[in-house]
Amino acid sequence: MTYKTITAASLAALILGAGGAMADTWRYAFEEAMEEVQGKFAQKFKEEVEANSDHEIQLFPFGTLGESADIMEQAQSGILQFVDQSPGFTGALIPEAQVFFVPYLLPEDQDTLVEFFRTSKAINELFPPLYAEQGLELLTMFPEGEVMMTTTNEVTSPEDLNEVKFRVMTNPLLVGSYQAFGATPTPLPWGEVYGALQTGIIQGQENPAFFIESTKMYEVTDYITRAGHNNFTTAVMANKEFFDGLSDEDKEVVQNAIDAAFDYIVDYQDGLTETSLEKIMEAKPSMTITTLTEEQRAPFKATAEEVEAEYLEIGGDQAQEILDQMKADLEAAAGGSEG
Known part of the structure; x- marks a missing residue:
């Protein structure tokens, strides 16, 4: 037996014997670029892990390992140890997580929002077993910013969305939400959105302002509408077998x-x-940014009950429990953030 073979055999034995105690390289993929919010979170996570252990974190931003569906499959199979993915893309796997797309459920007030994500019983206790059933360890959820519509035509009422092909994530409840708003929801992978707007296949999409800016969505749309209907939520998970x-x-x-x-x-x-x-606005002074008044928001808000009812139908066995708990958590967070 050569020296090289002995070394390889010894290393294999060491790895098998030592398990998680050895220095390992862990792979972490996310749905945004390195300098966007998920990328910034991932870099901080990497910095903390590497400062406090012998492990190394390899980061894979959007596009390096495929689309959202690809990185989720890789996380479930153990190719990736960590993944950051919005409930918008895990809706088919975990229908209960679609609750984050009930319009006007999450508060606009940032302090209340952060308090909710820190302390929510729904997030910290009810969701982890549902993620575990899909081979995932839910580590945290966090908000990424107020969701805004970017469109080629002005939107001040649901009537303005009539027959507008509006790109949504592949999420049944988000489809239902935009149907209720009056639009024609069009699920598309993110990589196809810019081109589809450019060629007129779709006429609108939604995302937080930082993402609209960094992905240059303003180049292919003319209006940004702040309807206050949601805040983009994302979830960081580990492969459960790896984590356990x-x-x-x-x-x-x-x-x-x-x-x-x-x-x-x-x-x-x-x-x-x-x-x-x-x-x-610096890049495109002709862009129109509109914050809807309470009066203009009223018909959008009126759809929330309909979408909530749809969530209870399609949101899985624990939909009612999760919705009730989230409402209780939000009420508690509103009280906590005032104190």
Whole structure:
């Protein structure tokens, strides 16, 4: 037996014997670019893990490993150890997570919103078992910013969305939400959206301001509408088999890194929306940004009950429990953020 073979055999034995205690390289993919919100969160997570363990984190931004569906499959199969994906794309796997697309459920007030994500029983207790059933360990959820519509025509009422082909994530409830708003929802992978707007296949899409700015969606649309209907939510998960196999020490390293990244990303987002909108206006002065009045929002808000009822139909066995718990959590967060 050569020296090389002995070394390989010894290494194999060491890896099998040591499990999570050895220095490993962990792979983490997300749905945005490195300098966008998910990328910033991932970089902070990497920094914390590498500062407090011998492990290394490899980051894979959007497009490097395929579309959202691809990275989710890779996370479930164990090719990836960590993945950041919006419930918008996990709706088919975890129907209960579609609750985040009931319009006007999440508050606009940032302090209340952050308090909710920190303390929510629905997020911290009810969702983890549902993710576990899909081979995923839910580590955290966090908000990414107020969702805005970008369209080729002005939108001040649901009538303005009539027959507008509006790109949505592949999520049944988001489809239902935009149908209720009067649009023609058109599910498309993100990589196809810019070209579809450019060629007129679709006439609108929604995202937070930072994402509209960084992906240059303003180049192929003329109006940004702030209807206040939602805040973009995302979830960071680990492959469950991988996570369960970690030592207690490594689990603590991961959770501490997640907590540090959560605090960091909340601070990072302070003022980000307004800065992003300013950059859009500098790049394209002809862009029209409209914040709808309460009167203009009223007909959009009137659809919430219909979408909520649809959620209870398609949202899985625990839909009612999760919706009720989220409402209780939101009420508690509103009280907590005032104190």
